[in-house]
Amino acid sequence: MSQPETVQVLVVDDQTDFASGLKRLIEGEFDHVRVLLAESGKRALELLESAPVSLMITDLQMPGMGGLALLREALARNPALSAVMLTAHGSIETAVDTLKLGAYDFLTKPIEPEVLFRVVDKGLERSMLLDENRRLRDLLERRKDKLIGESPAMQRLKQSIQAVAQTDYNVLILGESGTGKELVASMVRELSPRADHPFVTLNCTAIPENLLESELFGHVKGAFSGAEQKREGLFAKAHTGTILLDEIGDIPLETQAKLLRVLQEGEIRPVGSDTSRKVDVRIIASTNQDLVARIADRTFREDLYHRLNVLTLHLPPLRERKGDIPLLARYFLLKACTELGLQDKYVSPAALADLSSQPWPGNVRELQNAMRKLAVFDAVHHSDSALHCESRAVLSQDGDLPPFKDAKAQVLDAFTLDYVREALSRSSGNVSQTARLSGLSRVAVQNMLHKYGLSPEDFK
Structure with missing residues (x-):
């Protein structure tokens, strides 16, 4: 996929006419x-110090x-730099030597x-992937922004979290399984102001009904x-902190x-006790x-619902923020490689397009598990520029290689779909801005x- 931001390429050659010719071509x-x-x-080293070069x-x-x-010297200063060696005296031995030293590729003149x-x-794609992995690794190490995603839906959710956190009201978090409610x-x-106080969590489905009351109240x-x-x-x-009641919809009516x-009342009564105890707890339920349907069929109390649903956070399913899938996929793959002690891997654009076209009913959790499998089962297929994931876009349903023309059309469709989604995500759904970003006409974008x-x- 072409990059919208300007990037810089450095050509180093003592034959200035030849170097200028490369500049015009590129x-x-x-x-x-x-x-x-x-x-x-x-x-060249002076320019590498003063300007970002990919x-x-x-x-x-x-x-x-x-x-x-x-x-x-250049790679010692910038390991993410993609370097290509040029010579009029190319040989297999020279090529191997330069690649061993870290060159990305080798070309002979003319x-x-x-x-x-x-x-x-x-080469530019490789540098972009390395830069992205550095950013994701920094994110992985810092974990300051635990909610990964840059789509408009996720930006709105992050803003809502910030606003909700500053209050002491009860919170109800709604979302499909695997969207990240916990x-x-x-x-x-x-x-929240209770950040330094206790944080207790309970999965309401994990405790037998006859023990749930004791678990909650003692x-x-x-x-x-x-x-x-x-x-x-x-x-x-x-007490003085926060309790998370995960899967609150599954607790029995008596509880x-x-x-x-x-x-x-802000008080609890332990099972078997005649006295109550005051507690100061903020409740988050998910x-x-x-x-509402549970209330209609009388399996959930309406008065409890309104007590819990003071503030609500709705978590979007992954299918509604597909622009985040490439970022999430790269992040989860890097995380899995780190956990397994493997060399960093990169997801090819064709594979990202394929991942972005999937429905992901299990949401983010399903995508994370898919990238874990990829890290494990493709551990021997690492390459320097990209991890070549098997893409359904280039295989027929029975696994046979389709005719070149058909395969090309399928890959082009996957690429176009990924590109348009990314452009729409960056423009927050503005078709005119999407056209400007992509260099296409507004009619062409609407047709896509x-x-x-x-x-x-x-x-949006």
């Missing part, structure tokens, strides 16, 4: 590329500092323009068979009534169920939206 082919020229290794193309044989010495364009395109609850607590010794000693409940442990008392069934409203 800038004529790539309108987002600016080419810098250096006539020596020393001058790709360096350098001659091997130069007076003073040669190409190999420049390669070593250069065919199409070969040059392909190497430049792949993560959002943790963010609300961490951004019990006194002898309250029931097996209660050999007094036990403090989760509400007491969360709902006792939970309502806590919300109304569910993937339709509580119609062809692929995309709605600008989904990106």
Whole structure:
């Protein structure tokens, strides 16, 4: 996919006419590329220090500092730099030497323009992927922004989390399974005035019905068979802090009534006790169920619903923020590689397009598991520029290789769909701005939206 931001390529050659010719060719082919020229290794290092460079193309044989010495020094300063070695005296041995030293590719003079364009395109893609992985690794290490995503839907959610966190009202988090409800609850607590106080979580579906009341409110010794000693409940442990009741829609009606008392009176009564105890707890509840429908069929109390639903956070399913899938996929793959102690991998654009076209009913959790599988089962398929994931776009349904024309059309469709989604995401669904970003006419963009069934409203 072409990059909208201007990137810089450095051409290093003591033959200034030849270097100028490369500059004209590259800038004529790539309108987002600016080419810098250096006539020596020393001058190249000065430019590398003063300007961000994504790709360096350098001659091997130069007076003073040669190409190999420049390669070593340049990569020591910027490991993400893609370097291509040029020589009129190419040989297999020389190519292997330069690649061992970290060169991305190797070309011999005279250069065919199409070969040059392909190497430049792949080199810039590699640098972009390395830069992206550095940013994601920094995010992985800092974990300041736990909610990964830059789509309009996620930007709105992050703003809502910030606003909700500053209050002390109860919060109801609604979202499908795998959308990150527990993560959002943790963010609300961490951004709230109660951040330094206890945070207690309970998965309501994980506790048997006959033990749930004791788990929440505690019990006194002898309250029931097996209660050999007094036990403090989760509400007491969360005093002055926050409690997360995950999957609140699954608690039985009897426990709902006792939970309502806590919300109304701010006090708990342990099982088997005649006395109550005041507690100061902020409640965050989450569910993937339709509580309004549960109220209608009398399996969830309406008064409890209104007590919990003071503030609401709706988590969008992954299918409604497909522009985030490439970022999430790269992030989860890097995270899996780190956990497994593997070398960093990169997802190819074709694979990203394929991932972005999937429905992901299991949402973010399903995507994360898919990238974990990819890290494990493709551990031996690492390449320097991209991880070549198997894409359904280039295989027929029975796994046979389709005719070239059909395969090309399918890959082009996948690429176009990914590109248009990304452009719509960046423009927040503004068709005119999408046209300007992509260099296409507004009519062409509208035709693509119609062809692929995309709605600008989904990106606002």
